[in-house]
Amino acid sequence: MNPILMSVALIAGLVVFSYSMYRRIALLTRLGPENRIGNIRERIALLFKIGLGQSKLVGRQRERSSGAMHFFIFWGFLILGLREIIIFGEAFTPGFQELLPLLGSASIGAYLYTFVYDLFEAIVVVMVLFAFYRRIVVVPERLNINAEGSLILALILGVVSTDLIHEAGRFNLVTLYGYDLHLLSHPVFGTEMDWAPFAALLAAATASWGEGMMAMFYQLGFWSHILIVLFFLNLLPISKHMHVITALPNVFFGSLGYPHTPVALLDLEDEEAWDKGALGLDRIEQLTWKQGLDLYTCTECGRCHDICPTYVTSKPLTLKWFNESLRDHMDEQQDNLLRTGKSEGEGSMVGDGMVIHPDTLWACTTCRACEEVCPVSIEHVPRIIAMRQAQTLMHDAQPAELNNTYRGLERNGNPWGLGYDQRADWVEGMDIPILTEPPAEDVDVVMWVGCMGSFDGRNQRIARATATLLQKAGVRFAMLGTTEKCTGDLARRSGNELLYQTLAKENVENLNRLQVKTVITQCPHCVNSLKNEYPQLDGHYEVFHHSQYIAKLVDEGRLKLAPSQEGTVTFHDPCYLGRYNNEYDAPRMLVERSSHEGLTEMKRSRNESFCCGAGGGRMWMEETIGTRVNEERVRQAYEVGATTIATACPFCMTMIDDGIKASGKEDEVQVLDVAELVLASLESEQG
Numbered sequence: 001m002n003p004i005l006m007s008v009a010l011i012a013g014l015v016v017f018s019y020s021m022y023r024r025i026a027l028l029t030r031l032g033p034e035n036r037i038g039n040i041r042e043r044i045a046l047l048f049k050i051g052l053g054q055s056k057l058v059g060r061q062r063e064r065s066s067g068a069m070h071f072f073i074f075w076g077f078l079i080l081g082l083r084e085i086i087i088f089g090e091a092f093t094p095g096f097q098e099l100l101p102l103l104g105s106a107s108i109g110a111y112l113y114t115f116v117y118d119l120f121e122a123i124v125v126v127m128v129l130f131a132f133y134r135r136i137v138v139v140p141e142r143l144n145i146n147a148e149g150s151l152i153l154a155l156i157l158g159v160v161s162t163d164l165i166h167e168a169g170r171f172n173l174v175t176l177y178g179y180d181l182h183l184l185s186h187p188v189f190g191t192e193m194d195w196a197p198f199a200a201l202l203a204a205a206t207a208s209w210g211e212g213m214m215a216m217f218y219q220l221g222f223w224s225h226i227l228i229v230l231f232f233l234n235l236l237p238i239s240k241h242m243h244v245i246t247a248l249p250n251v252f253f254g255s256l257g258y259p260h261t262p263v264a265l266l267d268l269e270d271e272e273a274w275d276k277g278a279l280g281l282d283r284i285e286q287l288t289w290k291q292g293l294d295l296y297t298c299t300e301c302g303r304c305h306d307i308c309p310t311y312v313t314s315k316p317l318t319l320k321w322f323n324e325s326l327r328d329h330m331d332e333q334q335d336n337l338l339r340t341g342k343s344e345g346e347g348s349m350v351g352d353g354m355v356i357h358p359d360t361l362w363a364c365t366t367c368r369a370c371e372e373v374c375p376v377s378i379e380h381v382p383r384i385i386a387m388r389q390a391q392t393l394m395h396d397a398q399p400a401e402l403n404n405t406y407r408g409l410e411r412n413g414n415p416w417g418l419g420y421d422q423r424a425d426w427v428e429g430m431d432i433p434i435l436t437e438p439p440a441e442d443v444d445v446v447m448w449v450g451c452m453g454s455f456d457g458r459n460q461r462i463a464r465a466t467a468t469l470l471q472k473a474g475v476r477f478a479m480l481g482t483t484e485k486c487t488g489d490l491a492r493r494s495g496n497e498l499l500y501q502t503l504a505k506e507n508v509e510n511l512n513r514l515q516v517k518t519v520i521t522q523c524p525h526c527v528n529s530l531k532n533e534y535p536q537l538d539g540h541y542e543v544f545h546h547s548q549y550i551a552k553l554v555d556e557g558r559l560k561l562a563p564s565q566e567g568t569v570t571f572h573d574p575c576y577l578g579r580y581n582n583e584y585d586a587p588r589m590l591v592e593r594s595s596h597e598g599l600t601e602m603k604r605s606r607n608e609s610f611c612c613g614a615g616g617g618r619m620w621m622e623e624t625i626g627t628r629v630n631e632e633r634v635r636q637a638y639e640v641g642a643t644t645i646a647t648a649c650p651f652c653m654t655m656i657d658d659g660i661k662a663s664g665k666e667d668e669v670q671v672l673d674v675a676e677l678v679l680a681s682l683e684s685e686q687g
């Protein structure tokens, strides 16, 4: 091979590549800081599981075949990386492979590696053909079919097929025409051809084509391979396929502690930030470098499409679209950002005719289904919340319906603004102590009722069912009565961090003053705030969702169940219990133990459950675009013949109840909380 030609190609390719990468990396360094360096061990574990193990691709039942396809192409890339070093080295030093540790002809490693890369080259050919089949014949709706994607696939096919052709030519030139082209050979292991079955097969198939043709295979295969690799490498940083480079780093720098990661605490004492209008995320330069890396890393695979309740119900939002809009804007502003650190013009990215339409920003229920399935760990919800913070705190541009809700929270500590002194009225007729002094020895747990349990008629019944179960099990508990306020979850998710922190600080102060250690609540949003977010404000408690606590009482034999529920019972996973707090089993155990037929799962369940439509403050906003999320969820329950939809969240309860009514099936289908199911089953034996 010609080392001068190779030097020219290599230097030109690497110089251009380095310049493109320099611009991308320089842009990321212009964005905001974020600490993603600590806990290296955990990060390496993430890299192995999600990055190298491709767990989010191969782990999904719904998409096994495309997951396997990506897995093999990805691993083909990794394995062929070493092969590229060998091929490029051969141009400078014939027999270059002999110089590499464990890859010389005396080592079994050389033959094993030959077998693996040959096998993977063949597999990658098949997988790329399968990918083309999916783009041309079956065409999943979630995919972007564009020329760039097809070009990338064609280049991958080119990389592996040219190497196979080069190898086949080499094998034939050595064995048929006596060329000295450094075929690996060992008295025990045999020759390289014995370990490269697919290249050897191609060699056998073309053996009769003559020496001239084989010499062309050898030379043309080699140089076209080199040119394709260099072209491919240089295409990546200037195209939407930058993710090929950034996917593994993005996984490595991913959020630790997911799914329990709290919203980042805003410093509301920072007067300069208020003066400059710099709270939240309003302009592209306010992204952190990790958020910028997220944008480069989106593969546009669209897995976040059909999992998103808003996309399914025709709202203008999915994580992929959101990423595309922001990334295109970042690309457009690249020169300005590199030059001045700022994007052009004034004003917010959010607005009618701007980068992100308000309908898009406010559609998100923060359900995190998209993050759950994203194969490269893109973090969407924190970015959405940061953008809402800018809208709410800096521009007072939240949806108008939220204004009354905020007012209610400010004045009376609940979203309806009902008299705070009525908060404990639901308890009438039940003997539940109210904590006014630090708990004495005779209180094991504090029941946090939540706004829905305190004020909403349907959810008050669940509060009563929960309290009754605790009483029957002999749990020593108390409640806070009028001292309890909304945890502030809806304010935080809708960007009103000021209101959230006001409510949360008051709650933490009261809980700490009363020396509360253990809390049980029927609301997963309260669980999430109390358990995962209040530690930011020095509130540290052991927090149980009522399904967890009741399941514990059942396990301990303090509540004895006999199935009472007839018909088909399904379970709707609340997002803030399942995806946010990883609890899928406790409520299922209670449903199964309470129902004669056990539990019938919906297609969308557990970590891929479909949101009810209430999270992220959406409960308090109008839903005027597309169809309604709750009605779609109820339809999914009907699909499996459910006559009872069990759930474990007051917001889900309300949304599903409304969905059933909207479908006119309230006489055939009911929605029950797990506490109600357990209480009914208990009453037939213990009660």
Ligand code: SF4
Pocket: 297, 298, 299, 300, 301, 302, 303, 304, 305, 319, 320, 323, 370, 373, 374, 375, 376, 378
């Ligand atoms: S955000 Fe994730 S799931 Fe959605 S298109 Fe991008 S890579 Fe795919």
Ligand code: SF4
Pocket: 307, 308, 309, 310, 311, 317, 318, 319, 363, 364, 365, 366, 367, 368, 369, 370, 371, 380, 381, 611
């Ligand atoms: S968090 Fe939920 S609603 Fe928001 S974009 Fe992701 S899947 Fe859609």
